[in-house]
Amino acid sequence: METNSQARKKRMVSIILAAAIAVTAAAQAASQTPRAQEALAGIWAGELAVQALRLRMVFTVTSENGSLKASLDSLDQGAKGLPVASAALQGSRVAFEMPAFGARYEGELSGDGLRIDGAWEQGGAKLPLLLERTNAPIVLDRPQEPRPPFPYASEEVTFRNEKAGIALAGTLFIPEGPGPFPALVLVSGSGAQNRDEELMGHKPFLVLADYLARRGIASLRYDDRGVGGSGGGGPSDTSLDFADDAEAALETLAARPEIAQGKTGIAGHSEGGLIAPIVASRNAKAAFLVLLAGPGLRGQELLLKQGELIARASGASDEDIADAASINAVLYSIAAGSAEGPAAVAALKEAYLAWMSSNARMGEEEKAAARKSVDEIVAPLASPWFRTFLSTDPALYLAKVGVPVLALNGSMDLQVPAAEDLAAIERAIGPRADQRNRYVELPGLNHLFQTTATGLPEEYGKLTETISPAALDLIGDWISNLWR
Numbered sequence: 001m002e003t004n005s006q007a008r009k010k011r012m013v014s015i016i017l018a019a020a021i022a023v024t025a026a027a028q029a030a031s032q033t034p035r036a037q038e039a040l041a042g043i044w045a046g047e048l049a050v051q052a053l054r055l056r057m058v059f060t061v062t063s064e065n066g067s068l069k070a071s072l073d074s075l076d077q078g079a080k081g082l083p084v085a086s087a088a089l090q091g092s093r094v095a096f097e098m099p100a101f102g103a104r105y106e107g108e109l110s111g112d113g114l115r116i117d118g119a120w121e122q123g124g125a126k127l128p129l130l131l132e133r134t135n136a137p138i139v140l141d142r143p144q145e146p147r148p149p150f151p152y153a154s155e156e157v158t159f160r161n162e163k164a165g166i167a168l169a170g171t172l173f174i175p176e177g178p179g180p181f182p183a184l185v186l187v188s189g190s191g192a193q194n195r196d197e198e199l200m201g202h203k204p205f206l207v208l209a210d211y212l213a214r215r216g217i218a219s220l221r222y223d224d225r226g227v228g229g230s231g232g233g234g235p236s237d238t239s240l241d242f243a244d245d246a247e248a249a250l251e252t253l254a255a256r257p258e259i260a261q262g263k264t265g266i267a268g269h270s271e272g273g274l275i276a277p278i279v280a281s282r283n284a285k286a287a288f289l290v291l292l293a294g295p296g297l298r299g300q301e302l303l304l305k306q307g308e309l310i311a312r313a314s315g316a317s318d319e320d321i322a323d324a325a326s327i328n329a330v331l332y333s334i335a336a337g338s339a340e341g342p343a344a345v346a347a348l349k350e351a352y353l354a355w356m357s358s359n360a361r362m363g364e365e366e367k368a369a370a371r372k373s374v375d376e377i378v379a380p381l382a383s384p385w386f387r388t389f390l391s392t393d394p395a396l397y398l399a400k401v402g403v404p405v406l407a408l409n410g411s412m413d414l415q416v417p418a419a420e421d422l423a424a425i426e427r428a429i430g431p432r433a434d435q436r437n438r439y440v441e442l443p444g445l446n447h448l449f450q451t452t453a454t455g456l457p458e459e460y461g462k463l464t465e466t467i468s469p470a471a472l473d474l475i476g477d478w479i480s481n482l483w484r
Helices: 005-024 034-040 204-214 237-255 272-280 297-315 318-335 341-357 362-383 384-391 395-396 418-429 457-462 469-481
Strands: 028-029 044-048 054-065 067-074 077-085 084-088 094-099 103-109 117-122 126-132 151-163 166-176 181-187 218-222 261-267 290-291 405-410 436-444
Touching: 034 077, 067 084, 067 094, 067 384, 077 094, 103 126, 151 237, 166 204, 166 237, 181 204, 181 237, 181 272, 181 469, 204 218, 204 261, 204 469, 218 237, 237 261, 237 272, 237 384, 261 272, 272 290, 272 395, 290 469, 297 318, 297 384, 318 341, 318 362, 318 384, 341 362, 362 384, 395 418, 405 418, 405 469, 418 436, 436 469
Parallel strands: 028 084, 181 218, 181 261, 261 290, 290 405, 405 436
Antiparallel strands: 028 067, 044 054, 044 126, 054 067, 067 077, 084 094, 094 103, 103 117, 117 126, 151 166, 166 218
8 A cells, every 4th residue: 555646656557457357348429519529539648647647548439329339448457348437529619428437537639630639537646648649459469468379289178177067168279299298277366367477568477388389388378266267266266265276277188198297387467476386285296396486475564565566666665665664564454364355344444444544654535545445445355365365484385395496586576575585485495405406587577577667567568578488488488397
């Protein structure tokens, strides 16, 4: 939780992204005259400045059956097709209403019809946003995304998590040649993601799976619960439930005739790097682990470090950082405590409002805006997933892992700090560690293993690189050398 007016603007950005995950409804129409349709229909692009951030925003307006429809893409957040409830042009005044995530845009259409000079309003903030008409959709440059022809087989698979009673869908890449092949399951990070771990316009798991297949290593990646072809998904799901999904994927992979017995592993990114050792601690079919920015620290400690690093890299002052850390520590302790459901929400709300009321560094306008949004601020902290993540100690599972482990972190990772994290993983695995274990901090890479200038999450979508070739080569070489 952040506390100054700039932080409030950053919370606004989070709301945009949350809407991209939660909302899939199509944009609704607003009645307009044919002339208004002609004037407003098209693609409108601009950059929204939030502190040092530059978020590319694209409104697509179409004319259909005598009315206008619109949608919004926030390119740098990977948010596509956000619902615009109404698109209106009255005289030269343009208005886009987006109540699904509490936002609106209003501006003035230029006389030549090429620009809209206006402001984005959300979460109590009002920020200038100049939109310009563009003739073609903006296509993100992703040079690493695989293109055919492919020198490997691709098979759509469905498998069941019998414990949860759900079916999960995925894609199996099988290298060329006689086999059998070493193989691994790819487990995504936090949030509901598809099998490619698609975010910010990147498809990291597709790039990784393609690279591994070309190296003679098979892989199975799958849609998270409730995403794509996978069933299930609900508010009570936790990392422990997702570990059951990963274990079902591992069992499916190990049973394939093309896969070498005793050579199946798990690669987990971020939260997936917590799930991987959970599975390996109890299932002998996990013969190796690749932890990609997987947490070695307890969730509560990790999130406090993450908040400090991101705030500092965003230009926050020491006072602001200390202020945010003080309330976050209180809220995390409450969330990880014994209270559940409405009782936890009530306790979180009371603590946050009490802190805010006594905070002399917050202005009255900011406090008023925070009071309006307090429910959306504290409710996620009381979710079963968040409570479980806060209280889970990865060391308990890592200590039970007796198979080779490759743990990678980027030196510019602000979400899972490399030095502390790798040290914690190595410490947890302990002296019984396999000599093939490696703990590597890769210079200049962020949480997604992209070459980065700042490490900030807001930069992920702006970078054309999906995964550093150095990280790919290290993973491929390490797995290939395990049985030599």
